Amino acid sequence: MGNEFIKNIKYLFNCLLEVIYSDNRGCVVCNEYVSENKILCTVCLGKIKKCRGCFEIHKENLNIKCYSATYYSYIIKRLILNLKYKSDFKAGEVLAKYMLETIENNKMKFDIITYVPLTKQSIKKRGYNQGRYLAKFIGDKTNKKVYRILKKCKQTKDQIGLSKEERWNNLKGSFQFINLKYFQNKNILIVDDVITTGATGFYCAKTLIKNGAKNVVILSAAKSSI
Template sequence: MGNGIIKNLIFLKDCVLETIYSNDEKCICCGEETYDGRYICSKCEALIKFCSYGFDIQKEEINFKCYSVSYYSGAIMNLILQLKYKSNFQAGQILSQYMVSLIKNKKIKCDYITYVPMTKERLKNRGYNQGAYLSKMISKSLDIPVINCLSKVKNTKDQIGLGKEERWRNIEGSFQFLKKYCIESKNILIVDDVITTGATAISCALELKKHGAEEITVLTAAKSRV
């Protein structure tokens, strides 16, 4: 009964916030009127290059299944940049809805959702982790718990502009499992915004695997070059 009351209160809070922070029914990508209460217009959505298949990344003789909503271009790139650098959480809501649809369509099963962590310094500067935000939105839709089970313990260069091998070297040893969580024999979904070579997400996956996770799936809003 208590959980039901809490969920109702959260729903009411979200309704109030949606009213306060309404986007006046304009597409957040192009600014055109939408008239249907959506944050993205049908014209922009039609230009999204959705990915209809998953792909595998192998590291240390382990295959990790990966899925991305779309290629990193057009409206999806616009939404990711708005979420990541302009604190536009409406963009994050759209991305998370696409990600939830993909989870349902591909019948991805997981016990927990987690995300690629940031260093404390980077998190302080940005104010939020976009992967954590997407994870919470997905969790809210699917009622799957989010666990903050990884920490980033090493400052790294920005991966943008680095080659494939440079990315793996740059990220090596960056992530550490938080032992207060028990993930033994659990299926974990790792959420991130973009996957390029997979170095970051797969490094997280390997750390989870070392601590007993059964099956690890990577889900991103977009993919580039993979």
């Protein structure tokens, strides 16, 4: 909690600096000059490819519907890494706005929002959960409540470098629900940053469905090789 509070204070301080030094705006990816109220330059914006429609993850007799706002590319990768490891909330705002556009374009319906949880160790190391940030941004704009209804109950290996099968085995049994009252008989939106194999989102969705959720849909900022 203390680390997250400090991150939020730093964010507010950066906002104040931007007001004072408003002529020193730069693209959050390449640092080139951008016009007022813009976060990315036109060159970087032009390199982002949006996803259309939805796809499904078929596993263990479940079909989980998924939406992704963009395809994972160099620009999107930089935005996600900046949000995750540099507390760059401007980068997060760009991602969240693409996700909001996806919700609107696909007329997505849901009752409440949650997000992919991190272990306590990861929260302590990073300071906050980037998925929670994206979920809160989306919740504020859609007037939907955001709840922490899942927890990650074991520290898993880094997914980078693992095969598809190893990624699925690595995450199996990693998530537990916290409180039934928030999600039973509800349509739930799970927010994540990147879908690669879909294992993370699937096991989160499975946990909710098996414990009483009416329906679960996953929304990510980007999708990779799925």
